[in-house]
Amino acid sequence: MAKETKQRGAWAEGLAAEGEILAAGLDADARERAIKDARRTGDGYVPPKRPFKFGRWFRATGWRHVVGVVMVVFALFPIVFVISSSLNPKGTLTGSNALFSRIGLDSYVRILTDPQVPFTQWFANTLVIAGFTAVGTVFLGALAAYSFSRMRFAGRRFGLISIVVVQMFPQLLAVVAIFLLMSAIADWFPAIGLNTHIGLIMVYLGGALGVNTFLMYGFFNTVPASIDEAAKIDGAGHVRIFFTIILRLAAPILAVVALLSFIFSVNEFVVASVLLIDTEKQTLAVGLTKLVSNPRYADWSAFSAGAVLAALPVVALFLFLQKYIVGGLTAGAVK
Amino acid sequence: MSTTIDDDVTTETPPKPTKRQRQAANIADAASGGIKMLLFKLVLLGILDAVAVYAVLVLAGFGQWLIAIVVAAVAALVNWIYFSRRKLPAKYLTPGIIFLVLFQVFVLVYTGYIAFTNYGTGHNGSKEQAVSSLMASSLQRVEDSPTYPVTVVDQLGTLGLLVTDPDGDAYVGTNDQPLEPVDAEFDGDKAVAVDGWTSLQFADVLARTDEITELAVPFSDDPNDGAVRTPDGSSAYLYTSTLEYDEAAGTMTDVTTGTVYSDIGTGAFTSADGDELLPGWQITVGFDNFVRAVTDPRLAQPLVYVTLWTFAFALISVASTFFLGLFLAIVFNDMRMRGRKYYRVLMILPYAIPSFLSALIWAGMMNESFGFINQVLLGGASVPWLTDPWMAKLSVLLVNLWLGFPYMFLVCMGALQSIPDELQEAATVDGARPWAVFRLIKLPLLLVTVAPLLIASFAFNFNNFNTIYMLTDGGPRDSNAPIPVGFTDILITMVYKVAFTGQSRDYGLASAYSIIIFIIVAVISIIAFRRTKSLEELN
Numbered sequence: 001m002a003k004e005t006k007q008r009g010a011w012a013e014g015l016a017a018e019g020e021i022l023a024a025g026l027d028a029d030a031r032e033r034a035i036k037d038a039r040r041t042g043d044g045y046v047p048p049k050r051p052f053k054f055g056r057w058f059r060a061t062g063w064r065h066v067v068g069v070v071m072v073v074f075a076l077f078p079i080v081f082v083i084s085s086s087l088n089p090k091g092t093l094t095g096s097n098a099l100f101s102r103i104g105l106d107s108y109v110r111i112l113t114d115p116q117v118p119f120t121q122w123f124a125n126t127l128v129i130a131g132f133t134a135v136g137t138v139f140l141g142a143l144a145a146y147s148f149s150r151m152r153f154a155g156r157r158f159g160l161i162s163i164v165v166v167q168m169f170p171q172l173l174a175v176v177a178i179f180l181l182m183s184a185i186a187d188w189f190p191a192i193g194l195n196t197h198i199g200l201i202m203v204y205l206g207g208a209l210g211v212n213t214f215l216m217y218g219f220f221n222t223v224p225a226s227i228d229e230a231a232k233i234d235g236a237g238h239v240r241i242f243f244t245i246i247l248r249l250a251a252p253i254l255a256v257v258a259l260l261s262f263i264f265s266v267n268e269f270v271v272a273s274v275l276l277i278d279t280e281k282q283t284l285a286v287g288l289t290k291l292v293s294n295p296r297y298a299d300w301s302a303f304s305a306g307a308v309l310a311a312l313p314v315v316a317l318f319l320f321l322q323k324y325i326v327g328g329l330t331a332g333a334v335k
Numbered sequence: 336m337s338t339t340i341d342d343d344v345t346t347e348t349p350p351k352p353t354k355r356q357r358q359a360a361n362i363a364d365a366a367s368g369g370i371k372m373l374l375f376k377l378v379l380l381g382i383l384d385a386v387a388v389y390a391v392l393v394l395a396g397f398g399q400w401l402i403a404i405v406v407a408a409v410a411a412l413v414n415w416i417y418f419s420r421r422k423l424p425a426k427y428l429t430p431g432i433i434f435l436v437l438f439q440v441f442v443l444v445y446t447g448y449i450a451f452t453n454y455g456t457g458h459n460g461s462k463e464q465a466v467s468s469l470m471a472s473s474l475q476r477v478e479d480s481p482t483y484p485v486t487v488v489d490q491l492g493t494l495g496l497l498v499t500d501p502d503g504d505a506y507v508g509t510n511d512q513p514l515e516p517v518d519a520e521f522d523g524d525k526a527v528a529v530d531g532w533t534s535l536q537f538a539d540v541l542a543r544t545d546e547i548t549e550l551a552v553p554f555s556d557d558p559n560d561g562a563v564r565t566p567d568g569s570s571a572y573l574y575t576s577t578l579e580y581d582e583a584a585g586t587m588t589d590v591t592t593g594t595v596y597s598d599i600g601t602g603a604f605t606s607a608d609g610d611e612l613l614p615g616w617q618i619t620v621g622f623d624n625f626v627r628a629v630t631d632p633r634l635a636q637p638l639v640y641v642t643l644w645t646f647a648f649a650l651i652s653v654a655s656t657f658f659l660g661l662f663l664a665i666v667f668n669d670m671r672m673r674g675r676k677y678y679r680v681l682m683i684l685p686y687a688i689p690s691f692l693s694a695l696i697w698a699g700m701m702n703e704s705f706g707f708i709n710q711v712l713l714g715g716a717s718v719p720w721l722t723d724p725w726m727a728k729l730s731v732l733l734v735n736l737w738l739g740f741p742y743m744f745l746v747c748m749g750a751l752q753s754i755p756d757e758l759q760e761a762a763t764v765d766g767a768r769p770w771a772v773f774r775l776i777k778l779p780l781l782l783v784t785v786a787p788l789l790i791a792s793f794a795f796n797f798n799n800f801n802t803i804y805m806l807t808d809g810g811p812r813d814s815n816a817p818i819p820v821g822f823t824d825i826l827i828t829m830v831y832k833v834a835f836t837g838q839s840r841d842y843g844l845a846s847a848y849s850i851i852i853f854i855i856v857a858v859i860s861i862i863a864f865r866r867t868k869s870l871e872e873l874n
Binding site: 060075078097140163179213263311314319 | 427
């Protein structure tokens with residue numbers, strides 16, 4: 001407990017020091033360095049290695065480590081808490097407060113086998129829905145991006161603009177209408193209406209032409225058109241150019257779009273909660289939220305175990321493709 | 336190809352045929368691919384057309400002619416596009432556009448329509464449905480009605496009753512189909528089987544008791560004639576409604592009290608002193624929902640504070656995450672610092688975890704009596720993190736800062752690194768102090784590149800459903816409001832709660848709120864696009 005108090009103290013100090021650091025720290029230090037560098041290169045003078053001084057080190061980079069440690073603690077303590085409580089065999093929220101007091105996999109067994117909580121089913125549903133949505137989004141988006149990037153036709157600019165404008169109004173705003181539309185479809189075609197995975201995937205694909213299309217459009221534009229022309233002269237048709245050249249060359253952006261779409265569907269609660277009625281058809285977001293709707297009475301350790309299991313694949317994918325994702329996220333900003 | 340008899344030339348000819356062969360192979364390859372593609376296209380379009388024909392038949396069966404025509408027209412258009420030799424862009428755009436139009440554009444327009452109706456609990460269907468539902472819910476057994484021997488029959492999962500009337504004639508009907516005469520097999524005086532229906536055995540009757548006792552088979556097309564119901568699956572009695580429907584006058588009369596309920600255009604039968612018979616039916620109500628939302632003081636007050644809080648939440652979230660992210664980017668954008676990579680990976684973890692999970696975990700940690708923060712970090716304090724209106728707002732902002740700062744950190748880091756070092760060097764040579772370099776050179780350049788992302792972040796937080804709903808569920812609840820709304824609700828969570836939670840669902844009012852969000856978002860987008868001119872860069 002003393003440890004936590006200390007960390008919080010350090011955090012507060014770090015925040016308070018922010019202004020001074022910005023104004024003074026960078027300032028004097030950088031100027032001093034610049035002058036020294038200038039002198040050194042001027043007359044070829046090599047200074048003797050200076051003895052290590054804590055004060056100088058702290059002004060230069062040490063305080064940055066303080067900020068880093070404080071931020072890492074801030075970023076990680078909920079994660080540490082949830083891992084600890086997932087390993088706690090006892091169920092309640094109160095029992096989870098003593099970090100790592102007891103270690104066991106009982107909660108994992110409970111969440112995976114509890115007949116009341118079809119966690120594995122939710123997991124499978126989420127993978128299926130998010131997976132198909134990701135593939136469909138990439139495919140539909142890439143088709144559209146290819147035509148916008150490589151063809152000139154009447155209404156092209158209008159099409160690009162209307163995709164931007166329509167995306168300003170996310171689907172969740174129209175959730176009532178989506179619900180009523182899907183219940184009407186369920187009356188006529190029960191296989192694709194309310195309470196079906198296909199129906200939910202179709203609704204998600206309604207958002208396929210959007211920001212993702214723009215990411216791909218921008219990337220396709222960077223693929224030289226001369227490659228297409230060369231292929232065309234060799235007798236390749238537009239379909240062949242699209243599938244065997246453009247899609248191959250644009251593989252990194254396709255991976256990013258697929259992952260962003262996957263994460264979006266995993267996170268999506270509003271439409272999924274409205275369309276999927278049966279408990280065993282729901283996704284992780286809907287199921288786990290209902291599971292802890294009252295944290296006081298819920299089996300908190302089992303939820304934590306479920307949360308760890310649910311987060312692992314997404315976090316692993318994210319860290320694995322981190323470089324590409326960061327590139328994709330900042331594509332609009334940093335040209 | 337000219338032929339020669341010169342030996343020198345013939346020795347050089349081998350390359351030429353191979354080139355031609357290669358070209359020929361290419362052409363053949365392309366041609367064969369073309370046939371494969373053509374077959375593939377034919378199969379796909381064939382499947383699509385088969386599905387379309389099936390859909391049109393089903394819709395026609397339900398009497399949905401307009402929708403059937405639309406489906407047929409779309410199918411015809413798709414066929415035309417893909418069989419045409421031209422229309423190349425359309426071939427690539429059509430699949431995405433079909434989904435976009437149905438599940439994005441149409442639903443937005445449909446939201447607009449629902450906002451002008453009274454759709455919701457008690458106003459779900461047509462007037463006919465309301466009448467039959469009212470009649471069915473007020474059925475009472477006729478005191479001296481004869482006993483009808485019945486056999487419960489099943490046709491493809493739909494239960495029906497095979498009724499023998501006192502004259503010995505057999506009739507069959509279901510909940511939706513009034514009794515009609517049939518030729519049945521008799522066992523003594525009782526009809527026991529009829530063609531096209533499966534008679535239920537005693538065990539089946541027991542197993543499906545609940546469904547069977549719910550059956551109410553209308554006696555005739557006129558709802559006033561009542562219905563036949565069976566309490567045990569072997570004998571049935573005539574039930575008539577205590578309500579009497581006069582179709583010509585459009586009134587419902589309660590025969591026990593004599594009260595007359597008439598259709599006064601509000602979507603429900605209403606008595607002279609204002610009592611409504613529910614369920615009613617769906618009608619368009621014009622601007623009623625909007626007028627109600629802004630003039631009914633019990634609704635207008637929540638709308639005002641929810642709207643203000645939505646703006647405050649989105650603005651403060653963007654500002655706090657941006658400044659923390661920018662500060663961290665500056666701190667870690669120093670080549671001399673060791674271990675920057677590790678700090679970076681650890682700090683972006685909050686962004687990698689699905690946000691609904693993070694918000695749920697925070698909700699547990701912020702629990703007033705049992706949560707980790709109060710019990711451990713604050714040593715047993717009872718800070719009402721999620722239960723006090725103002726503390727809950729603060730908590731939501733804090734959690735959203737935790738969720739959002741890694742994104743801004745990554746973005747600012749990228750933007751800072753893309754600013755050329757020469758600018759800083761030139762400024763330093765000119766004698767600018769580092770703070771001035773940052774404020775006058777780096778920050779403006781950074782803002783130019785980051786501004787579109789800040790606008791996008793604002794738009795995202797404006798509708799940031801997950802953080803609010805998972806963390807506080809919009810609470811603490813405002814007990815004065817007639818709708819389930821709380822002090823941390825933003826507009827989108829209010830739409831969701833009005834439409835899908837609570838005792839009564841009010842789709843009309845929820846859609847009216849959605850329209851209000853549309854208008855706000857549209858105005859903001861127009862201003863943003865004007866400012867950034869980002870649309871003009873599209874080419």
